[in-house]
Amino acid sequence: MSAIHIHQLQKIYKIHEREAGLGAAVRSLVKRKTRDVRAVDGICFDVAPGEIVGFLGPNGAGKTTTLKMLSGLLHPTGGEVDVLGHTPWQRDKEFLRQITLVMGQRNQLVWDIPAIDSYELHRVIYHIPLDEYQCTLDELVDLLDLKPLIHKPVRNLSLGERMKCEIAGALLHRPQVLFLDEPTIGLDVTAQRRIREFVAEYNRRHKATVLLTSHYMADVEALCQRVIVIHHGKLLFDGDLADLMRRFSAYKTIVVDLAPGATAGRGAGALRPYGEVVNYTDGQAALRVAKKEAAAITSRLLADFPIHDLTIQDPPIEEVIEQVFNAG
Amino acid sequence: MSYLRIIWIYFRLGILSELEYRANFFVQLLESLLGLAVALGGLAVVFNHTDTLGGWLPEHLLVLVGIHIHVGGIINMVISPSMQRFMEDVRKGTLDFTIIKPADSQLLVSVQRVEIWKLVDVVLGLVVMVVGMVRLRAAIGWGETAVFLLAMFCGAAIVYSFYLILSTFSFWFVKVENILVIFQSMYQAGRWPVGIYPDWLRFTLTFLVPIAFAVTVPAEGLTGQLTPQTLWLAVGIAAMMLISSRTFWKIGIKYYSGASA
Structure with a gap:
């Protein structure tokens, strides 16, 4: 037994519409155009x-x-x-x-x-x-x-x-x-x-x-x-x-803590081939990579650079939700 | 029973709220006394020129002024503030909180705000009324008292229903505060017996904006001038108004929740 059960729930509002301007406003006093807005549509x-x-x-x-x-x-x-x-x-x-x-x-x-x-x-x-x-x-x-x-x-x-x-x-x-x-x-x-x-x-x-x-x-x-x-x-x-x-997070963020001199003075440039560098400060870098490549890129990074620390993070939930909205 | 408890609790909240602002009490006292002075001044001016006004003696009019202040006090204490609050709630969407309560929404809306210092007018009106009666040296029997109370009850019911009907329009038009202002200014005309006005105004004050039933009719009841026909008319109109305002309220609530669209 559910506490809440809804099936094909629908709410349609009738919205009064009128064009801009005084003439339209006066006309709308007599005859109003309405438009249906489906606020909830079959949930x-x-x-x-x-x-x-x-x-x-x-x-x-x-x-x-x-x-x-x-x-x-x-x-x-x-x-x-x-x-x-x-x-x-x-x-x-x-x-x-x-x-x-x-x-x-x-x-x-x-x-x-x-x-x-x-x-x-x-x-x-x-x-x-x-x-x-x-x-x-x-x-x-x-x-x-x-x-x-x-x-x-x-x-x-x-x-x-x-x-x-x-x-x-x-x-x-x-x-x-x-x-x-x-x-x-x-x-x-x-x-x-x-x-x-x-x-x-x-x-x-x-x-x-x-x-x-x-x-x-x-x-x-x-x-x-x-x-x-x-x-x-x-x-x-x-x-x-x-x-x-x-299902909806398309990428992961790899945060690496590099040992001093790891990039041989090239800074963020050295990391560009591996992924999108979203942040680079004092030897700490955040790379955005496609989700399915995260594991492969991580192992390449570990092989190519002297690294103190590395973490793989999920994107912020807000961004994932936004992804869902865009998909819809 | 539970209705009375709800009304009482709103009075309690009204008292508590107003006690936070004590200065309001003195302002209200001053306002009430000024209002009384103006009303009595008006009577004095009129009776300098004549002994009776449309068949009313000065003492009769004193009773009428008392009732006018008393009834106005009740309206301004509960009905008017509650209805204004209701319209505000419709506009701001806080009416949802009222509708979702397991109690009659019309009752909650009608007593939700009590401006307790208006009690000054309610009491002052009673005092003026009693003074008028004493000066009349009229012997008031149980009969007159009963007629007076019945007339007062009908008057209150009619005015309340009238207010409720006007306020209910805000479900459709959202901004209707100005309608209530019309009532307030028409109410000033109720300070005189409606019989002295020309026909069109008397008709307006009796049937369109029913102030006659709230003030003149009870005053007639107390001073023995009331005909049985008028009394029964008041009873009939009161019943009709209560029923139609209730029906209209229910239609309004239905519209608000989108059930009729």
């Missing part, structure tokens, strides 16, 4: 309970639209969608109590008062019994280090602190399915890591299903074994992150 996937899945795609790929359909905010144009046995857009209360949506760019805590008072509203709306609420709150405060934060007015918190409070607020009803839309956007590296660790821990403890979108590949790498890549509303890849890297 299928299943997510098992307790799984964390990274949902990737460039801006405008249809990620947020899909998340909104999964959380019941948007009515699909076509296809099936099922979350925890419910049809999301019917928005029955039983369903809404089991999910949560965190949007990194939007917040819901009341600006002028401490987060703890906003949580009270959440408790009443979700009918959380007082003892259960206290227990959950204690756990979240502990995991996210909120103790010094929840009694300060939200407007006095930093962006990272506020996001931590937002996330805690979104989890007070112990949802089983978490839709996290860019939860770390705009945060510094430490705050990002903190939230990442929290999501992992929360998932481990409560076996919650998590669907995460992020532009920070570090988030995806740390949390998601499985990734789903969409572009122009279509599914490009669904599988292991490691598999994605294998």
